[in-house]
Amino acid sequence: MSLSHEFFGRSPFEWVPVVTGESGDFVYQRSDGRAYAKVATAARSAELSGERDRLLWLQGKGILTPEVTDWHIADEGACLIISAIEGIPAVDLSAADLLEAWPSMAWQLGSLHALDAGQCPFDRGLAPMFARAADVVARDAVNADFLAVDDQETPAHDLLARVERELAVRLEQETGDRVVCHGDPCMPNFMIDPRTLRCSGMIDLGRLGTADRYADLALMTANARESWTSPDQEQRAFAILFDTLGIVAPDRARLDFYLRLDPLTWG
Numbered sequence: 001m002s003l004s005h006e007f008f009g010r011s012p013f014e015w016v017p018v019v020t021g022e023s024g025d026f027v028y029q030r031s032d033g034r035a036y037a038k039v040a041t042a043a044r045s046a047e048l049s050g051e052r053d054r055l056l057w058l059q060g061k062g063i064l065t066p067e068v069t070d071w072h073i074a075d076e077g078a079c080l081i082i083s084a085i086e087g088i089p090a091v092d093l094s095a096a097d098l099l100e101a102w103p104s105m106a107w108q109l110g111s112l113h114a115l116d117a118g119q120c121p122f123d124r125g126l127a128p129m130f131a132r133a134a135d136v137v138a139r140d141a142v143n144a145d146f147l148a149v150d151d152q153e154t155p156a157h158d159l160l161a162r163v164e165r166e167l168a169v170r171l172e173q174e175t176g177d178r179v180v181c182h183g184d185p186c187m188p189n190f191m192i193d194p195r196t197l198r199c200s201g202m203i204d205l206g207r208l209g210t211a212d213r214y215a216d217l218a219l220m221t222a223n224a225r226e227s228w229t230s231p232d233q234e235q236r237a238f239a240i241l242f243d244t245l246g247i248v249a250p251d252r253a254r255l256d257f258y259l260r261l262d263p264l265t266w267g
Contacts, residue, residue: 007037007039007072007074007079013030013031013032013035014030014031015028015029015030015031015037016028016029016030016031018036025038025039025040025044025048026038026039026040027039029084030084033084034083034084035069035081035082035083035084036066036081036082036083036084037079037080037081037082038051038079038080038082039077039078039079040077040078040079040080041076041077042075042076042077042078044077044078045073045077045078047206048078048080048206049073049078050122050206051080051204051205051206052068052071052080053122054122054205054206054208054209055067055068055082055205056068057120057121057122058205058208061115062111063108063111063112063115063202064085064108064199064200064201064202065085065201065202065203065205066082066083066084066085066201066203067082067083068080068081068082069081069082069083085191085200085201085202085203086191086193086200086201087191087192087193087194087200087201088191088192088194089187089188089189089190089191089192090105090187090188090190090191090192090199090227091186091187091188091227093192093197093227095227095228095229095230095233097192097197098187098224098227098228098237099233099236099237100197101190101192101197101198101199102224102237102240102241103240103244104197104198104199105190105192105199105220106240106241106244106245107199107244108190108199108201108202109182109185109202109216109220109245110244110245112179112180112181112182112202113179113180113181113213113216113245114179115179115180116180117178117179117180117210120180120209120210122208122209122210123209123210124181124183124207124208124209124210124211124215125174125178125209125210125211125212126167126170126171126174126211126212126215126261127171129211129215129261129265130163130164130167130261132265133160133163133261133264133265134160136156136264136265136266136267137156137157137159137160137264139267140156141267142156142159142263142264142266142267143263143266143267146262146263146266147159147263148259148260148263151260151263156264159260159264160264162260163257163260163261163264166257170212170254170257173212173214173254174211174212177212177213177214178210178211178212178213179210179211179212179213180208180209180210181207181208181209181210181211181212181213181215181216182202182205182207182208182216183205183206183207183208183209183211183215183216184204184206184207184219185202185216185219185220185223186219186220186223187223187224187226187227188204189202189203189204190202191203212254212258213245214251214254214255214257214258215258215261215262217241217242217245217250217255217258218254218255218256218257218258218259218262219258219259219262220241221237221238221241221255222255222259224237238250
């Protein structure tokens with residue numbers, strides 16, 4: 001595409017297309033394997049700029065994430081160059097290997113949650129996320145593929161109303177348990193060293209911001225469910241995650257709430 005030529009035309013490296021993500025950004029890997037580039041159209045440049053700002057804010061805070069190495073913006077769009085995190089995505093692991101890697105994944109997420117939320121300038125709290133969901137529903141832009149199977153035939157306005165009925169109590173809970181959240185801690189966003197089966201870092205932090213920690217925990221546990229091959233593995237992973245984070249009595253209703261909200265926010 002002409003946009004990628006605009007940014008890579010003078011580069012001494014070859015840039016190989018990797019994938020187009022859910023966001024619509026084009027992702028490229030540098031030929032030496034040590035960097036990636038995300039290219040966004042003009043309509044998405046602001047969101048890509050937001051990811052850049054979040055990565056810059058994280059630098060020096062002890063969290064294993066990509067480093068920003070370059071940034072370009074033009075009339076056609078923007079390009080973010082970031083260092084590569086070594087390893088393979090957790091989604092590519094076998095169930096047994098994922099369970100082995102799971103404690104270090106939980107620890108990495110916990111390290112992010114332990115940052116000073118009061119110093120984080122990015123808000124991904126319940127109020128703006130519900131407003132985003134309301135906008136997505138109003139535009140009839142909900143992606144049914146993101147919904148639970150049982151919800152795919154339910155009108156989006158009814159799904160939003162179900163979330164809204166719990167909004168007051170969840171907002172109150174958020175005030176006492178607000179942390180720096182990843183925003184999308186799914187299995188493709190945890191990188192794993194295939195030799196040691198330890199988490200080598202987290203990627204795709206464009207949704208990072210302060211929120212109820214359960215917003216992250218709901219996504220992490222639900223997305224991993226697709227990798228487990230037995231109920232015992234899922235139960236063990238659930239226990240490891242909450243034990244690692246020091247949560248003695250997990251609130252399953254709260255997990256369910258954030259799982260119902262999240263699919264409405266992606267349109």
